[in-house]
Amino acid sequence: MEDAKAAEQHTLVIGMSTSPGRGLLPALRTRLATLCPSARPVLRQVGWADPSAGLADGSSDVAFVWLPLPDGDRYRYEVVAREPRLVALPHDHASAARAAADPDGAVDFADLLDEPFLALPPEAGPLRDHWLALDARGGRAPRIGGVVASAEETHEAVANGQGVVLLAAGNAPIVVRDEVIAVPVRGISPSRLAVAAREDDDRPAVLAYLAAAKIGAR
Missing domain, CATH: 3.40.190.10 (Periplasmic binding protein-like II)
Known part of the structure; x- marks a missing residue:
């Protein structure tokens, strides 16, 4: 004892x-x-x-x-x-093509404002806001394509076209696989x-x- x-x-x-x-x-x-x-x-x-x-x-x-x-x-x-924040999206997404044509291989956050975003549960409070980059939206409310509570849910939701999602560069390996890719985003702060x-x-x-x-x- x-x-x-x-x-x-x-x-x-x-x-x-x-x-x-x-x-x-x-x-x-x-x-x-x-x-x-x-x-x-x-x-x-x-x-x-x-x-x-x-x-x-x-x-x-x-x-x-x-x-x-x-x-x-x-x-x-x-x-x-x-770490910089990346955006995870399907490999055939229009922003993936923009990133491929960009000298830095990146997209501007302004070009993502109309996209549906995956969000943390509401209980996450300011952290939910951070991963939606509310401070870079100029007061525009985000479109929420779905709420995710795990890395696996995030991967599946992106792969199914429910929305795109911001993630830290070091966390990309837990979401990026199969037909989901991640590209750098200009215009938002690091994680x-x-x-x-x-x-x-x-x-x-x-x-x-x-x-x-x-x-x-x-």
């Missing part, structure tokens, strides 16, 4: 909505072992409706999250990746992936994981 309690005390639950990839998990695990050897990291998958990946309700101790976070002042974070924790959580393992993220921040 005492051994079980001790193990629970040292367990660090790491929330994520999809695998962060980019070599982040093994790199942070190695750094954590040096900074806080007693910590036992455990991964936890959280649905896309919770942009805090379990931080908000306390089911995760730290989490990989996309910024901006709802109630951002509740959290501290370290940005671990800054930011962060490791976050609750602002008032000062446990050594939590602070060590944030420190490990800061060491490798890019």
Whole structure:
């Protein structure tokens, strides 16, 4: 019983909505072992409706999250990746042809304004707005072609022509396959992936994981 309690005390639950990839998990695990050897990291998958990946309700101790976070002042974070946003679309989409003819292989966001977009669940709040690029629409409301809650749903919805979707460059491999492609988009800001924790959580393992993220921040 005492051994079980001790193990629970040292367990660090790491929330994520999809695998962060980019070599982040093994790199942070190695750094954590040096900074806080007693910590036992455990991964936890959280649905896309919770942009805090379990931080908000306390089911995760730290989490990989996309910024901006709802109630951002509740959290501290370290940005671990800054990447351009791409648009995923069917290979025979008109914008794919435009990108192929463009010297940069890109499309202008202005040319996508009338397209139906796939959106995160409404509960995602400002993160939903970010992936719809509301700040680059000049006040025009987006056309919502569907709501997606997983990478697989996103791939299928794009492949079926329900809409296009913005995604971080590093996440392209989880959506782009078969007849779905992704091309760069001009006119929108980059995405930011962060490791976050609750602002008032000062446990050594939590602070060590944030420190490990800061060491490798890019």
